[in-house]
Amino acid sequence: MRLLLVEDTLDVAEAVIIRLERSGIACDLARTVEEARGYLEAQPYDVIVLDINLPDGLGTDLLRDMRAKGDRTPVMMLTAQFSVDDRVSTLNLGADDYLVKPFDQRELEARVRALYRREQGDKGNEITLGTLTFNPTAKVLRKEGVPVTLTRREFSLLELLIRNRGSVMSKDRLYEGLFSFNDAEVGLNAIELYIGRLRKKLAGSKVHIETLRGLGYKLDVDA
Amino acid sequence: MRLLLVEDTLDVAEAVIIRLERSGIACDLARTVEEARGYLEAQPYDVIVLDINLPDGLGTDLLRDMRAKGDRTPVMMLTAQFSVDDRVSTLNLGADDYLVKPFDQRELEARVRALYRREQGDKGNEITLGTLTFNPTAKVLRKEGVPVTLTRREFSLLELLIRNRGSVMSKDRLYEGLFSFNDAEVGLNAIELYIGRLRKKLAGSKVHIETLRGLGYKLDVDA
DNA sequence: CACCGTGTGACAGGTCAGTGACAGATTCAA
DNA sequence: TTGAATCTGTCACTGACCTGTCACACGGTG
Numbered sequence: 001m002r003l004l005l006v007e008d009t010l011d012v013a014e015a016v017i018i019r020l021e022r023s024g025i026a027c028d029l030a031r032t033v034e035e036a037r038g039y040l041e042a043q044p045y046d047v048i049v050l051d052i053n054l055p056d057g058l059g060t061d062l063l064r065d066m067r068a069k070g071d072r073t074p075v076m077m078l079t080a081q082f083s084v085d086d087r088v089s090t091l092n093l094g095a096d097d098y099l100v101k102p103f104d105q106r107e108l109e110a111r112v113r114a115l116y117r118r119e120q121g122d123k124g125n126e127i128t129l130g131t132l133t134f135n136p137t138a139k140v141l142r143k144e145g146v147p148v149t150l151t152r153r154e155f156s157l158l159e160l161l162i163r164n165r166g167s168v169m170s171k172d173r174l175y176e177g178l179f180s181f182n183d184a185e186v187g188l189n190a191i192e193l194y195i196g197r198l199r200k201k202l203a204g205s206k207v208h209i210e211t212l213r214g215l216g217y218k219l220d221v222d223a
Numbered sequence: 224m225r226l227l228l229v230e231d232t233l234d235v236a237e238a239v240i241i242r243l244e245r246s247g248i249a250c251d252l253a254r255t256v257e258e259a260r261g262y263l264e265a266q267p268y269d270v271i272v273l274d275i276n277l278p279d280g281l282g283t284d285l286l287r288d289m290r291a292k293g294d295r296t297p298v299m300m301l302t303a304q305f306s307v308d309d310r311v312s313t314l315n316l317g318a319d320d321y322l323v324k325p326f327d328q329r330e331l332e333a334r335v336r337a338l339y340r341r342e343q344g345d346k347g348n349e350i351t352l353g354t355l356t357f358n359p360t361a362k363v364l365r366k367e368g369v370p371v372t373l374t375r376r377e378f379s380l381l382e383l384l385i386r387n388r389g390s391v392m393s394k395d396r397l398y399e400g401l402f403s404f405n406d407a408e409v410g411l412n413a414i415e416l417y418i419g420r421l422r423k424k425l426a427g428s429k430v431h432i433e434t435l436r437g438l439g440y441k442l443d444v445d446a
Numbered sequence: 447c448a449c450c451g452t453g454t455g456a457c458a459g460g461t462c463a464g465t466g467a468c469a470g471a472t473t474c475a476a
Numbered sequence: 477t478t479g480a481a482t483c484t485g486t487c488a489c490t491g492a493c494c495t496g497t498c499a500c501a502c503g504g505t506g
Contacts, residue, residue, distance in 0.1 A: 125315070126315045126316075127290075127317070128287065128290050128291050128316070128317065129290075129291065129293060130291060130293075131291075151482085151483055151484085152483080152484095153483080153484075153485095154483095164361075165293060166293065166295075166361065166363065167358070167360070167361030167362070167363060168361060168362035168363060170362075186484090186485065186486095187485075187486070187487095189463090189485080189486075189487085190484080190485055190486085192462090192463055192464065192465090193464090193465085193484090193485070193486090194484095194485095195463090195464090196463090196464060196465065199464095210372075211462095211463070211464090212362070212372065212374075212375075213374065213375070213461090213462065213463075213492090213493065213494060214374065214375035214461085214462070214494075215362055215374075215375055215378065216362070218363075220293065220370075221291070221292055221293035374493090374494060374495085375494080375495095376494080376495075376496095406496095409495090409496065409497095410496070410497070410498095412452090412496080412497075412498090413495080413496055413497085415451090415452060415453065415454090416453090416454080416495090416496070416497090417495095417496095418452095418453085419452095419453060419454060422453095434451095434452070434453090436450095436451065436452075436503095436504070436505085437450095437451070
């Protein structure tokens with residue numbers, strides 16, 4: 001999952017990013033509205049967490065512009081004071097959720113995941129494929145009921161593949177979902193590496209990752 | 224829209240079918256889990272409405288098997304009693320919606336249509352030709368539902384032909400679409416080669432690539 | 447019948463993917 | 477804070493398969 005955090009208070013931002021990155025969400029940080037616009041043009045995000053009060057303007061303005069352009073990316077608003085009026089107008093602008101500062105990190109993560117899930121169209125959060133059950137919120141993968149330990153990156157990659165099962169995911173798309181701009185300079189080779197590691201762990205599960213040379217990878221259930 | 228109703232209570236089933244057929248939804252009725260499996264093997268459906276309590280087993284088992292096989296057809300569950308636990312576990316199994324009996328016919332129809340719409344949205348720009356379905360975003364080609372593996376070049380060529388189906392594509396145009404300036408020095412013969420390879424993979428699909436000597440190629444569906 | 451454009455099998459690069467080893471980074475527990 | 481364990485990502489090498497050329501067969505057209 002690729003997330004954009006727009007927030008000017010550095011310590012809040014850092015705490016959030018550390019937390020989210022640790023659980024496998026690739027985060028980019030923008031500290032102004034302008035910066036955020038740049039990021040948004042550069043690449044698509046799965047979720048945006050947007051502070052309202054920013055040095056060069058209001059987060060709500062950015063939100064309005066996005067919606068006016070037809071961008072439907074889920075947006076969670078953040079702010080310190082949140083009157084009932086603020087709340088209503090924010091939601092009316094097309095925000096999907098909001099959180100009042102100070103907030104609990106765990107709550108933020110849970111809500112972000114909920115937004116992502118909703119976007120993906122998954123009702124439940126447990127996915128069964130072959131002999132695998134995958135639970136993105138609990139971060140647990142089971143093979144025939146037995147837990148399989150996955151590292152952060154392995155988990156993120158598997159989640160991307162599972163959510164797009166049956167479709168070919170180009171190496172670029174996987175790369176975008178896995179790494180943020182901070183993880184600069186990571187080679188594309190890393191994807192191949194993790195694909196290999198995942199394959200080992202998925203062995204004997206009726207689920208396999210197919211390679212399509214020059215196109216990407218595709219996760220499928222054995223016939 | 225093609226719908227499979229799995230329900231053993233005849234009068235309920237008939238009422239539903241009459242209503243849905245009247246508004247243009249093609250319905251098949253299965254009265255047992257076994258019968259439903261038969262239908263599902265025989266052909267794909269757009270939506271499945273699935274009762275939980277059936278004479279020879281539970282609808283939830285059928286649902287679980289489908290999801291384990293990677294089948295993501297939207298499923299709406301029906302049942303008389305529906306505790307919170309039932310609800311959660313059903314959704315976690317991969318159901319997309321549920322309805323408690325007795326229900327309003329109009330509500331059923333509205334929800335079924337909602338499921339269908341969402342599914343169509345996901346499929347987006349999927350193109351069906353004869354027995355082929357071609358999905359450019361997922362980079363997947365299926366012949367009678369079975370995935371056909373294509374290489375990068377084959378895929379590009381097929382996409383060009385499909386997007387211009389019915390009209391003749393000159394070899395030059397195909398060439399321009401397939402090769403960039405980097406791929407300099409590739410002979411025109413390469414096109415013929417890939418046409419040949421594609422023809423083999425499209426064999427038995429009611430879709431054929433016609434040669435128009437001196438003019439180019441044309442992809443068409445058999446009469 | 448000759449010609450030109452097309453079909454096709456075999457083959458030789460060449461590119462891209464798989465993999466093992468390794469070093470730096472990070473996490474976790476004392 | 478330190479050290480062990482694990483995770484991360486690079487590098488280099490190997491191997492597989494796609495790619496496109498060549499050569500030749502085929503077939504319609506004039």
